[in-house]
Amino acid sequence: MSTLQVELVAADRKVWEGEADMVLARTVDGELGILPGHTPLLGILVEGDVRIRTAGTDAAARIDGGFLSVDRDKVIIVAEAVDASQIPA
Amino acid sequence: MGAQMRVYRQRIRSVQATKKITRAMELIAASRVVKAQQRVRESSPYARALTRAVSAVATFSNVDHPLTTESAEVRRAAVLVVTSDRGLAGAYSSSVIKESERLIGELRGEGKEVVPYLVGRKAVGFYRFRKREFAAEWTGFTDQPTFDVAREIGEELVAAFNRPYEDGGADEVHIVFTRFVNMVNQEPDVIRMLPLEVVEGEEPPAEDDVLPLYEFEPGAEQVLDALLPKYVTARIYNCLLQAAASELAARQKAMKSATDNAEELIKKYTRLANQARQAEITQEISEIVGGASALADAS
Numbered sequence: 301m302s303t304l305q306v307e308l309v310a311a312d313r314k315v316w317e318g319e320a321d322m323v324l325a326r327t328v329d330g331e332l333g334i335l336p337g338h339t340p341l342l343g344i345l346v347e348g349d350v351r352i353r354t355a356g357t358d359a360a361a362r363i364d365g366g367f368l369s370v371d372r373d374k375v376i377i378v379a380e381a382v383d384a385s386q387i388p389a
Numbered sequence: 390m391g392a393q394m395r396v397y398r399q400r401i402r403s404v405q406a407t408k409k410i411t412r413a414m415e416l417i418a419a420s421r422v423v424k425a426q427q428r429v430r431e432s433s434p435y436a437r438a439l440t441r442a443v444s445a446v447a448t449f450s451n452v453d454h455p456l457t458t459e460s461a462e463v464r465r466a467a468v469l470v471v472t473s474d475r476g477l478a479g480a481y482s483s484s485v486i487k488e489s490e491r492l493i494g495e496l497r498g499e500g501k502e503v504v505p506y507l508v509g510r511k512a513v514g515f516y517r518f519r520k521r522e523f524a525a526e527w528t529g530f531t532d533q534p535t536f537d538v539a540r541e542i543g544e545e546l547v548a549a550f551n552r553p554y555e556d557g558g559a560d561e562v563h564i565v566f567t568r569f570v571n572m573v574n575q576e577p578d579v580i581r582m583l584p585l586e587v588v589e590g591e592e593p594p595a596e597d598d599v600l601p602l603y604e605f606e607p608g609a610e611q612v613l614d615a616l617l618p619k620y621v622t623a624r625i626y627n628c629l630l631q632a633a634a635s636e637l638a639a640r641q642k643a644m645k646s647a648t649d650n651a652e653e654l655i656k657k658y659t660r661l662a663n664q665a666r667q668a669e670i671t672q673e674i675s676e677i678v679g680g681a682s683a684l685a686d687a688s
Contacts, residue, residue, distance in 0.1 A: 307434070308436075309430065309434045309435050309438050309654050310435065310627065311536040311539075311623065312428065312431055312432055312435070312536055312627060313431040313434075314431070314434045314435075322457065323481065325483060327606050327607070328606070328611065329607050330607060330608050335512070340601035340602060340603045340604065341603060341604045341605075341606060341614075342446065342603045342604070342605050342606065342612050343605070343606030343607075344607070344611065344612055344615045344616075350639055366619075367440055367612070367615065367616060367619075369438070369441070369445075369603070371601045371603075372601070376438050378435060378438045378442075379538065379617070380536060380622075381536075386617055389684075
């Protein structure tokens with residue numbers, strides 16, 4: 301199974317980059333889950349946690365509102381401030 | 390010790406003290422400019438992601454947004470002038486101010502009213518001294534701007550742009566800042582921030598980098614609504630970071646030449662002091678010789 305390439309970008313730096321099986325984020329319309337093979341998408345995220353699932357374990361990063369783009373299994377989560385202290389490097 | 394020699398010695402000591410200060414400032418600026426350049430680089434993934442997203446929305450939807458629409462008649466223009474908080478950076482602040490004066494003159498010549506927004510104590514001082522009015526000021530951070538400040542400035546400028554003319558709103562927003570070309574070269578530059586021109590020649594996409602047909606969540610219009618203010622903020626942040634790097638580079642250069650000048654002065658005064666000492670000795674010898682020969686003649 302293919303995996304997602306995830307990038308977590310804050311205004312002043314790239315916070316995290318890596319592979320994941322699934323990304324869960326909260327958009328303006330509600331919770332959104334992204335699996336490999338998702339159609340290209342641009343969504344506005346609200347303040348809250350973004351969960352990145354790798355091999356069954358979840359890592360959460362708190363963002364203060366931003367957006368997310370999905371394109372060819374590449375997920376870019378962009379927010380002004382990202383607290384990724386819970387994500388193992 | 391002769392009076393003249395003492396004066397020279399005093400001068401040498403004072404120039405030496407100044408030299409220590411300028412040397413220290415040069416070294417501090419040199420180490421900070423590296424960090425400032427790094428911050429410019431680190432902010433680029435965010436800017437790139439944002440630019441890509443904005444151009445994706447702009448390409449695949451025909452949404453007109455107030456921030457991208459030109460006003461039919463431009464009557465008032467806001468100008469953001471980015472200078473430094475401190476001096477001792479050569480012509481850094483004055484060249485930005487000069488450039489802004491040129492721009493303001495040009496805008497006035499086109500019959501537009503100009504509202505200045507100032508960043509850095511140097512610009513504020515310039516306006517206060519001349520008793521000119523300005524709309525807002527932000528100071529105290531110019532060598533290390535944070536994203537929060539950029540957001541504050543961005544919100545203020547977008548708000549001014551969105552206000553109708555009658556309520557004091559601006560129809561155009563320009564930024565005057567110093568572009569960091571390289572360590573020896575920084576140029577004052579003007580960009581028109583609003584209305585936005587999204588299709589920009591700054592970073593052309595790669596050949597194989599075709600923008601996919603995105604789905605928008607919740608809708609293209611809302612996505613654009615959320616993205617454009619962020620885009621403005623990101624560009625302001627980039628301007629502030631470049632200005633900070635330029636400020637530090639300019640300060641390093643100015644302090645280096647100040648240190649060199651101090652060395653030159655010390656050398657010159659040392660020579661003069663030596664000359665004065667030598668002259669004094671010569672005079673003493675001739676006095677002794679003169680005195681001795683007078684005694685010999687008398688006996």
